[in-house]
Amino acid sequence: MDDGKPTGPNEHDQSVGSAAEPPPPVDRPPGRPQPRHEPDPYSTPPYGGPGPWAPAPPVQRPVPTPAGGTPVPGPAPEFGAPQPPPSQWMNYDPWAARQVPPAPVGRRRRRGGVVAAVLLALVTGVVGGGVGAYIERNDGIAPNVKLPQAAGEAPGRAPDSVAGIAASALPSVVTLHVKGSSEQGTGTGFVLDREGHILTNNHVVAPADGSGEISVTFSGGEVAKAVVVGKDSGYDLAVVKVTGVSGLKPLPLGNSDNVQVGDPVVAIGAPFDLSNTVTSGIISAKGRPITAGGEKGDGSDVSYVDALQTDAPINPGNSGGPLVDSHARVIGINSAIRAADSGTSPTGAQSGSIGLGFAIPINQGKRVAEELINTGKATHPVIGVTLDMQFTGDGARVGDKAKDGGPAVAGDGPGAEAGILAGDIITAVDGARVHSGEELIVKIRAHRPGDRLELTVNRSGREVAVVLTLGSASGT
Structure with missing residues (x-):
């Protein structure tokens, strides 16, 4: 049976000293050169002869070529050179001098990757479009939005804030x-x-x-x-x-004589019925003479106030509320505002604040409150003269007669005792200038009955200083 192996004597069984038959020639593919043997200096005379240790001819390795091509023989790679993959050696037939090209790989994988990428893009587009539509339907607010916010803090504040x-x-x-x-x-x-x-x-x-x-x-x-x-x-x-209210907390009273222009103040009230409204500002001026009221026309309901002026917003409904200092002590009672279209009027009038508010000094308010609580009425300090309220010159002029036709200077009043005469023009109180009858009343009302005042009087072009003690009259 021909199994493809050479027949005859065993080619590997060579006895020592016997002349072995050379192996039969091997058929090689046409065009393949016969391997050459380089002479070995150690196997030729004078060092030796032919023997079994002659160096083997160089091994011919196939050079990978495109599928279907003929490999080109070449010398074996040097030691350490990269070797062809095992698949190439397994497919190499040294007798046929051919190499079976490996099957192409990765084509199916690349096709599957492209399909997956396309599917991923489609899913992403659908999801993104849905999110965008949701945001548009919800006024641009994305779901589960978390915005940064300051942490909670203690509710207390500095007492003077x-x-x-x-x-x-x-x-x-x-x-x-x-x-x-x-x-x-x-x-x-x-x-x-x-x-x-x-x-x-x-x-x-x-x-x-x-x-x-x-x-x-x-x-x-x-x-x-x-x-x-x-x-x-x-x-x-x-x-x-x-009555019948427990836990009342009195508001401490300050001293309006200590107030300075520029001091910070806080106004509290119910402007336009908005209770517990707080506004802040400063003291804009002191001793601002203002008058308010007078709707009856007889002057009996006119208010004369030597007021504290403030820029803290005061509006209708603030009337009667406290103006407090940085220690939360009352220094004034909010009473009037200067409106752009109605002049100076009580804050009950329907006009708004333009930054000109006026408060009754608490020193005056305290005295009046004590009298109202104790007697039900307040007393007014007076000088016992009737003023000419139609006088347009500078100062407060003493009239020629009283409203009832009697003398303008009451015979038993403080003015008469101090020597004031009808027609005198009072130009200053304790050195502070006055420019009208209203200003003189305001300056007088800022004091208590019994206080001593020095008045500067212009009498026929000559200045005269007079000192008097304020009298008392019952208010209305």
């Missing part, structure tokens, strides 16, 4: 709702003592007119009825009282 002042003063401030037979209004007040006395403006309680109702709402929302203890139109101040 606006927030600290407001926190201290608000429990003592109340809102008044007044209803009368023909009108009603809203104002502000603040607690004077634990007995329930509350200080406010006269024009706030005026609509009640003795038969109306006054309702007091505290900062915490508790409501109580109030009654008028006393009021005075000349000072534009009134005191009302509530």
